Amino acid sequence: MPPPKRIHELIEERQKLRILISFHRKFLLSHSLTQTLDILSLEIKQLLKAERVTIFLLDSRREELIAKSASGLDGKTISTLRFPVTQGIAGHVVRSGRIVNVKNAYRDKRFDPRFDELYGFKTGSVLASPLKNSGGEIVGVLEVFNKLKAEKFNKEDEGLLDLVAGQLAGTLEISQLVDQLRRSNLEAIYILAQAAEYRDQEDTARHLKRISDYSSLLAKTIALPDDRVEMIKFASPLHDIGKIAIRDSILRKPGRFTPDEHDEMKKHALLGYEILKDAQSPLLKLARDIALAHHEHYDGSGYPRKLKGVEIPIEARIVALADVFDALSTERIYKPPWPFERVIEYIAGESGKHFDPQLVEAFQGKISQIKALMDLPY
Secondary structure (H helix, E strand, O other): OOOHHHHHHHHHHHHHHHHHHHHHHHHHHOOOHHHHHHHHHHHHHHHHOEEEEEEEEEEOOOOEEEEEEEOOOOHHHHHOOEEEOOOHHHHHHHHHOOOEEEOOHHHOOOOOOHHHHHHOOOOOOEEEEEEEOOOOOEEEEEEEEEEOOOOOOOHHHHHHHHHHHHHHHHHHHHHHHHHHHHHHHHHHHHHHHHHHHHHHOOOHHHHHHHHHHHHHHHHHHOOOOHHHHHHHHHHHHHOOHHHHHOOHHHHOOOOOOOHHHHHHHHOHHHHHHHHHOOOOOHHHHHHHHHHHHOOOOOOOOOOOOOOOHHHOOHHHHHHHHHHHHHHHHOOEOOEOOOOHHHHHHHHHHOEOOOEOHHHHHHHHOOHHHHHHHHOOOO
């Protein structure tokens, strides 16, 4: 049977292995970089038995280190923590590209004590490792402070931090690639939305931005989850994608429609659905549902399916209100803008008829923010 000391070491090794496995799993499952870094900071703190962990990302253009996560500090404070790579132990790590292990920070000339002075912290031991991408370029620094129940971090801690730093750098690289892909997809969606709106909007880009902002504000006001708010923000500009298939003679007509022309124009909801019906991504599926249902009315008098109340997807109900507000409050080919107060009265009068009463109430509670968005130059 192993001696008690060896048993204790085996238990510690098993715990560290569990933490590393947990670390890897959490980074794979998380969709928010900020949330991921905060979770991993706590894991690293536990793994290395440290008092505090800070993750810095490198802004190579400005040659600055910017804190993205720091255990024990709130988000507002973290956002102020940035400094040139010429300063501090973390800055030295960027310049040297090597792990630094310091027993007593105040006896090390590389240490900058201003952080302690500003945030009421007492730094003792420090262990810092560079974060390197797959090309070997330094993208940040992982720094841990104050080894608990010991004077300094040991060689095993250095090895663990180096291992964790490699995983963390991989997380950051994957996150950046995913973000680039996401931005490219959103850009393509926005261009497609502009193509649909181009022929009947003088200020196409501004119109789409307003719809996006009004819709996400309403979604946030009724406390939809943050990820759903973001989806609505980026799916809402495609609400009129079906207009791309409507004839110019109808789309750009300055006067009132004949009954036949009105029926033709109403087809854009179904056409939008048809354009997006084979979409596989959650974002485009949501855009498809919005395109189909954003002309439904809460009382069942809308089109194309005469849905009523909660039969209409909440996202489509949100975009319906945002779209009507923007249409009435801005100039169109067929009409001048209505005065702001008249638009507000109209929205209130359509509660329970055209619009979801919950959304009208949310709208009325955000009039000042909506007016501010309306007046933005974009």
